[in-house]
Amino acid sequence: MPRAFTPKVITSNRLLEGDAVWFTTQNTWSGDIQDAEFLTDEAHADLRLLEANAQNGIIVGAYLADAKMGEDGPEPTHFREEFRTRGPSNYAHGKQVEKV
Amino acid sequence: MYKYNDFDEAFVRERVSQFRGQVERRINGSLTEDEFKPLRLMNGLYLQLHAYMLRVAVPYGTLNSAQMDRLAHLAETYDKGYGHFTTRQNIQYNWPELKDVPNMLSDLADVGMHAIQTSGNCIRNVTADHFAGAAADEIADPRPVAELLRQWSTDHPEFQFMPRKFKIAITGSENDRAVIKAHDIGLRVRDRDGVRGYEVIVGGGLGRTPMIGKVINDFLPEADLLPYLEAIVSVWNRLGRRDNKYKARIKITVHEHGIDEIRRLVDERFAEIRPAFTGVDQDMLREIEAQFKAPDFKTASTDGYEAARLANPAFRSWTDTNLTEHRAEGYAIVSISIKKHGATPGDATADQMRVMAELARKYGHDELRISHEQNVIIPHVHKSDLPALYADLRAADLATANIGLASDMIVCPGMDYCALATARSIPIAQQISTRVEELDMEHDIGALKLKISGCINACGHHHVGHIGILGLDRAGVENYQITLGGDATETAAIGERAGPGFSADDIVPAIERLITGYIGLRADADETFLEAYRRLGAAPFKAILYPEAKANAA
Ligand code: HEM
Ligand code: SF4
Numbered sequence: 153m154p155r156a157f158t159p160k161v162i163t164s165n166r167l168l169e170g171d172a173v174w175f176t177t178q179n180t181w182s183g184d185i186q187d188a189e190f191l192t193d194e195a196h197a198d199l200r201l202l203e204a205n206a207q208n209g210i211i212v213g214a215y216l217a218d219a220k221m222g223e224d225g226p227e228p229t230h231f232r233e234e235f236r237t238r239g240p241s242n243y244a245h246g247k248q249v250e251k252v
Numbered sequence: 253m254y255k256y257n258d259f260d261e262a263f264v265r266e267r268v269s270q271f272r273g274q275v276e277r278r279i280n281g282s283l284t285e286d287e288f289k290p291l292r293l294m295n296g297l298y299l300q301l302h303a304y305m306l307r308v309a310v311p312y313g314t315l316n317s318a319q320m321d322r323l324a325h326l327a328e329t330y331d332k333g334y335g336h337f338t339t340r341q342n343i344q345y346n347w348p349e350l351k352d353v354p355n356m357l358s359d360l361a362d363v364g365m366h367a368i369q370t371s372g373n374c375i376r377n378v379t380a381d382h383f384a385g386a387a388a389d390e391i392a393d394p395r396p397v398a399e400l401l402r403q404w405s406t407d408h409p410e411f412q413f414m415p416r417k418f419k420i421a422i423t424g425s426e427n428d429r430a431v432i433k434a435h436d437i438g439l440r441v442r443d444r445d446g447v448r449g450y451e452v453i454v455g456g457g458l459g460r461t462p463m464i465g466k467v468i469n470d471f472l473p474e475a476d477l478l479p480y481l482e483a484i485v486s487v488w489n490r491l492g493r494r495d496n497k498y499k500a501r502i503k504i505t506v507h508e509h510g511i512d513e514i515r516r517l518v519d520e521r522f523a524e525i526r527p528a529f530t531g532v533d534q535d536m537l538r539e540i541e542a543q544f545k546a547p548d549f550k551t552a553s554t555d556g557y558e559a560a561r562l563a564n565p566a567f568r569s570w571t572d573t574n575l576t577e578h579r580a581e582g583y584a585i586v587s588i589s590i591k592k593h594g595a596t597p598g599d600a601t602a603d604q605m606r607v608m609a610e611l612a613r614k615y616g617h618d619e620l621r622i623s624h625e626q627n628v629i630i631p632h633v634h635k636s637d638l639p640a641l642y643a644d645l646r647a648a649d650l651a652t653a654n655i656g657l658a659s660d661m662i663v664c665p666g667m668d669y670c671a672l673a674t675a676r677s678i679p680i681a682q683q684i685s686t687r688v689e690e691l692d693m694e695h696d697i698g699a700l701k702l703k704i705s706g707c708i709n710a711c712g713h714h715h716v717g718h719i720g721i722l723g724l725d726r727a728g729v730e731n732y733q734i735t736l737g738g739d740a741t742e743t744a745a746i747g748e749r750a751g752p753g754f755s756a757d758d759i760v761p762a763i764e765r766l767i768t769g770y771i772g773l774r775a776d777a778d779e780t781f782l783e784a785y786r787r788l789g790a791a792p793f794k795a796i797l798y799p800e801a802k803a804n805a806a
Contacts, residue, residue, distance in 0.1 A: 168279070168350050170304040209281045212299055230728055232301075232667060235676075239302055240668035242596045242678045245332055245347070246302045 160197050161188040161219040161226050162204045163236070164211035172236040172247070173211060174226075175204045181211060183247060185237050186225030191216070264361045267368060271295045272354035279351065296367025297353055300669050306345045306353060308360060308367050312380035312398040312422075313341035313622045315365075317609035320620050322363045324605035330356050335605070337590055337598040339624045339662055339713060341379050346669055368406070375405035375414075375485070381423040381430045382623035385546060386585045386631035388577040392441045392448065394424035396540040397477065400533065404478055414489055416500035419457075420481075426742065431624065433465040433744035434458050434716055436502045437484060439477075448474045454484060454514065455506030458710035462746045463503040466511040468518065476522075479529045483521040487514065547617035549580040552636045560639040567642050569695070570653040575638075578631075584638065586616075586630040587623070588645060589652040589660060593689035596678050597663040598626035607648040615641050624713075625662055627655065657694040658702055658767055659685035662713050666706025666723060667730075673706035675723025675730040676756075680704060683760045688767075697767055699780045701740065716740035718782045719766060720747045721759065732759040734766075736793055737785045748790060750797055762797055769796035 162175035163185070173181040174188035182188065191197040197216055204214040217233045219226040228234040239246020271291070278288040292298075296307040308323070315323075323343055327335045330352045331345045338344055348356060360366055378398040385393040401420060405411055411418070421430040422439040432438025438453035449471045456465025472480055484502075491509065493499040499508075506514050561568045576585040588608060591597050600608070612620045612630050615637040621629035633641060645651040654660045661684070664670065666677030681704055688694050703717030707724075714720030720735035731753040738747030754762045767781070773792055774784045785793060 165299055165303075167285075170299055170348075170350065171302060208285055212285050231730060232673075232725075235667055236301055240346075240678070241676060242599075242668055242682065243332070 157192065157194040157197075158218050158229075159220065159226075160191045160216040161185060162191070162197075162201055162214050163188070163217050163233070164204065164214035167210055167212055170212075175200065175214065179203065179207075181207075183250075184225075185219070185228060185233075186222075188219070188226045190219065190221055190226045261361070261364065264364070264366050264368070267295070267366070268354060268357045268361050271357060275350060275354055292353075294368065295353070295357065297348075297350075298671075300346070300671050301667070301673075302669065303347045304350060304353070305669065306348050306356060306367060307338075308343050308345070308365060310341050310343060310365075310622045311402055312378060312384065312395045313382050313624075314380075314384075314395060315620050315622070316618050317613045317620065319363045319365055320605050320609035320612065322359060322365065324602040324609070326356055326359060327602040327605065329359075334599050334601045336596075336665065337600065337622050337626045337628065339626060339664070339711060341382070341622045341624055343622070344665070346665075375401075375408070375411050375418045375420065378402050378405075379419070379421045379430055379435075379624060381425060381428075382621045382625075382629050383429060383576060383585055383631065384424055384621075385544060386578055386580075386583075387425055387427075387429075388579045389425045389427055390579060391426075391443050392424045393541075393544055394422040394430075394439070394441055396537055396544050397439070397441075398422050399540045399544075400478070400537050401481070403536070404533070410482075410489070411485060414485070414492070416492065416497065418485065418488075418502070428740075428742040428744070429623075431713070431716065431740045431744075432456070433742075434462075434713070434740065435465065437481065438465050442471060444471055450474070450477060452480065452484075455503040455511070456744075457501050457503040458713060458715050459501070460498055460708045460710075461501075461503065462710065462715040463507065464744050464746060465503075466506060468511060468515050475529075475531065475534050476526065478533045479526045480518070480522055482525060483518045484514075486525075487517045487521055491517075546580075547619070547632055549583060549632070550634055551582060552634055554582055554635040557635040557638050564639075566651075566653070567639065570642060570651060571638065573653045573657060573695075574655045580632070582635055584633055584635055586633045586638070586641065587655045588628045588630065588650050589654050590627050590650075591654060591660050591685065592649065592652045593654075593659055594682050594686040597661055597681050597685075600628070604648050604650055607644060607650065611641055611644055625660065627660070654694060656699050656701075658697055658700045659688045659694055661685065662701075662703040662717070664705050664712035666704070666712075670706060670711075672709060673723070674708070674725040675706050675732065677704040677706040677712060677721070677723055680721065680723070680732065680756070680759055684763055687760055687764055691764070691768070693768065693771075696777070697771065697781070698777075699782075700767065701738075701782075702763070703738075713740060714738070715746045716744065717747060718780075718785070719763065721763075724753060726753065730756045732756065734759075734762065734797065736790055737782065739782060750790065750794055752798075765796050765799075766793065769793070 277283040421435040423430040424441040440451040452469040453465035616630040663681040667673035704721040705712035705714040716738040733753040734750040735747030739745040
């Protein structure tokens with residue numbers, strides 16, 4: 153039996169600013185994980201990762217990160233990915249203040 | 253084969269303009285990330301969790317006020333108004349944008365600074381005792397040799413593609429403040445019957461496999477230093493494990509082959525290359541030494557200082573913790589704590605950097621140092637100037653009197669910034685130091701080295717903390733492991749794991765139990781945490797940390 157595929161999103165950092173971004177169904181990059189394409193099929197996820205990494209002039213090193221579906225779109229499941237949606241905990245810097 | 257690289261302005265400018273071209277080509281698509289990444293790393297530019305990070309070298313931790321002012325300018329212009337001083341005696345900027353980095357490097361070049369060789373498999377920024385040239389216990393200022401090593405290793409053709417990075421530290425005193433036993437090579441200046449030489453220690457390191465360095469040569473004559481180090485590096489270059497990056501550091505090579513075999517091979521290689529060193533390096537060293545001439549120390553009365561100490565308890569407390577004995581009469585070494593309780597260890601704002609620069613100009617012969625303990629030092633201050641200096645520090649919120657105490661922690665950036673982290677370290681440090689302040693016990697607790705790393709790479713030196721904390725990811729939850737009994741000084745030791753890790757919520761109370769519990773264990777008020785640990789062993793400390801286990805066993 154194939155093991156169950158944990159749903160994923162594709163994430164990366166923007167080449168120019170370096171901030172965390174997520175890959176959308178429109179082949180664009182959003183600073184908000186809720187805009188990300190929610191990937192539930194492994195083969196499709198792998199294909200999308202290839203397409204995401206093809207944009208290497210915009211982003212640096214895309215990868216698949218575990219996610220779950222929340223009320224307003226995908227949400228991170230691991231604390232590292234959660235921090236990437238927010239910014240550091242010692243200052244109000246990064247997405248927690250930039251994302252109004 | 254051996255050629256001096258004059259590390260001059262033209263060289264740095266050239267590197268900046270090369271990097272500017274590389275960034276342009278990356279942005280316009282003619283360079284892929286795979287091509288660009290090694291280039292940016294060679295210029296100190298990392299991609300972190302939330303942004304790029306630029307790591308700027310402060311060679312042997314020494315800088316002048318104009319350079320400190322320039323660091324403030326960078327923080328303000330290209331970052332969010334602050335910079336982070338690290339344990340490698342450098343400063344990191346957490347928020348630069350890619351397009352700005354060439355300008356940052358160019359601004360740095362204006363004051364003779366750079367970010368070259370702060371990363372990659374090269375010989376890294378040589379670190380030195382941060383009290384160099386000032387400490388009362390010093391045999392000789394180690395910085396001229398550090399500078400010689402820097403010039404020798406920078407872009408040395410043999411040392412650009414080594415098995416792994418290579419770190420050298422040097423101290424000029426018997427008391428080791430440069431953690432030389434946890435470096436690939438550690439050097440200690442020695443004096444034998446008036447002859448200058450070095451004790452050479454090899455194969456120390458922290459990280460995944462912590463090791464205390466071993467003495468390969470207990471007295472190397474001064475003039476043999478470069479060929480001898482070249483021999484060590486070249487033996488390792490040949491034997492070093494390139495097949496496995498976790499086994500590539502020289503500590504593993506020394507461990508696998510044994511120090512005696514390494515010594516034999518180094519001696520052999522040394523005999524081959526020694527004749528090529530004709531003494532040019534020693535002439536160089538004399539020239540460099542001239543540049544490190546001590547300032548013209550003044551003489552003045554210290555009566556005002558003594559009176560201020562009597563009159564102002566806060567000032568007295570600060571002088572008790574933040575001053576170190578200077579070799580010149582009437583002078584003191586001032587450590588400015590960048591560890592205000594509850595704040596991020598090592599972070600200074602642009603304004604604070606300017607204040608420190610101004611104080612160095614006004615009272616400190618224009619000299620500043622960065623310590624690997626993430627503090628800033630004004631190495632030469634006459635005691636008569638201390639009351640005024642202290643008043644300025646207070647006004648800038650830089651007068652925390654905690655050097656060497658529980659809240660003077662070394663803390664790596666951890667998962668708040670670092671892409672490699674497995675857990676956060678900064679908030680744990682903030683909570684510990686806040687708690688320590690609430691308890692108002694740290695002066696009673698006395699000398700204590702608490703060190704925190706956010707992953708196994710051990711940038712926060714947790715292995716050599718009296719109390720070390722290592723942040724891990726245990727099944728998707730942050731978990732903190734405690735080690736006890738580590739020591740970063742001349743009596744270096746790797747701390748031992750105390751037992752199971754603690755959750756983020758439990759780690760601060762655990763540390764509180766440990767440091768308050770120690771007070772009940774010590775023989776008298778003068779016995780430090782480490783001394784008590786060495787006398788009693790781990791058991792009573794573990795019992796304090798894990799009271800349930802003790803109850804269960806009973
Ligand atoms: C934030 C970005 C950083 C990255 C990506 C990074 C990466 C690393 C890595 C991968 C190692 C392990 C090398 C090995 O295999 O031996 C290491 C070691 C080290 N890092 Fe960092 N580091 C960072 C920040 C820092 C900071 C801020 C400090 C100072 C507070 C620091 C100080 C050190 C030290 C002292 C070691 C040496 C450990 C040893 O002796 O093996 N690093 N770093
Ligand atoms: S110890 Fe780990 S988490 Fe901390 S700075 Fe080093 S690599 Fe990053």
